Amino acid sequence: ILNVEQSPQSLHVQEGDSTNFTCSFPSSNFYALHWYRWETAKSPEALFVMTLNGDEKKKGRISATLNTKEGYSYLYIKGSQPEDSATYLCAFATSGSRLTFGEGTQLTVNP
Amino acid sequence: GAVVSQHPSWVICKSGTSVKIECRSLDFQATTMFWYRQFPKQSLMLMATSNEGSKATYEQGVEKDKFLINHASLTLSTLTVTSAHPEDSSFYICSATRTSGFYNEQFFGPGTRLTVL
Numbered sequence: 001i002l003n004v005e006q007s008p009q010s011l012h013v014q015e016g017d018s019t020n021f022t023c024s025f026p027s028s029n030f031y032a033l034h035w036y037r038w039e040t041a042k043s044p045e046a047l048f049v050m051t052l053n054g055d056e057k058k059k060g061r062i063s064a065t066l067n068t069k070e071g072y073s074y075l076y077i078k079g080s081q082p083e084d085s086a087t088y089l090c091a092f093a094t095s096g097s098r099l100t101f102g103e104g105t106q107l108t109v110n111p
Numbered sequence: 112g113a114v115v116s117q118h119p120s121w122v123i124c125k126s127g128t129s130v131k132i133e134c135r136s137l138d139f140q141a142t143t144m145f146w147y148r149q150f151p152k153q154s155l156m157l158m159a160t161s162n163e164g165s166k167a168t169y170e171q172g173v174e175k176d177k178f179l180i181n182h183a184s185l186t187l188s189t190l191t192v193t194s195a196h197p198e199d200s201s202f203y204i205c206s207a208t209r210t211s212g213f214y215n216e217q218f219f220g221p222g223t224r225l226t227v228l
Contacts, residue, residue, distance in 0.1 A: 004154070036219075043115065044204075044219040089155070097143060097208050097215040101155040 002026055004092045006102035013080050014110050020076045021105040023090030027071035034091040034099060035064055035075055044089060047075075080109040114138055115207050117220030124195055125228055132190045132223045134205030140185035141207030145217065146178070149202040158203075161188045195227040 005024045013019050025033065032051045036044040048057045053068040061078045077084055087106045091099035114137040124130050134144055143162050147155040159180050161167040167180035177199075179191040188207075192199055204222035208215040 034217075041221065043221045046216060046218070049216070091155075097145070097217060098157065098160070099145075099217065100157075101147075103152070103154045 004102040025092040121224040136207040144188040
């Protein structure tokens with residue numbers, strides 16, 4: 001059984017604050033690490049797919065880093081906005097498309 | 112592009128009835144579709160992997176006779192919860208894969224909330 005853990009479970013920040021969350025995953029048999037953003041009543045939206053140790057990816061104010069040797073990934077949001085409020089999921093893949101998800105970090109950005 | 116729809120978005124049914132959930136890839140052909148289930152305060156759990164024209168592969172602990180999956184075309188997969196019971200009440204969500212480079216991106220539907228009375 002693969003164990004993917006995300007922390008914190010939930011987070012409340014003020015508009016303009018920068019924030020980050022963690023995804024921990026097994027360091028063996030690594031294939032890819034996915035980050036998704038999931039707003040209520042919508043489909044999870046793919047943010048990043050990361051495959052190489054040391055990878056850093058950026059999309060606007062959101063960025064992510066990957067450490068496959070120690071089994072963690074960080075997601076950073078710079079200057080949080082209310083529209084960033086969502087649940088952020090990470091998912092670990094050992095091969096192909098089969099994903100194991102963490103429980104998610106629920107972010108609330110207060111105006 | 113890469114939109115996946117799911118229907119219905121919510122359903123309430125009586126215990127003992129069967130419920131069918133559809134998952135469609137609207138603007139691409141999906142080689143594989145996946146079905147997940149999420150219970151409150153838990154992570155998305157993979158139930159089964161579905162390939163067009165072949166039998167679905169079920170995860171350990173998922174009853175294949177209870178959760179019937181049909182993948183009749185490259186754009187449609189259906190999940191039928193047969194003889195539903197209150198413990199089947201959950202959030203069911205599908206995804207469809209499209210090959211991009213060397214890995215298969217998964218695109219998710221918005222999910223279906225099933226409540227069994």
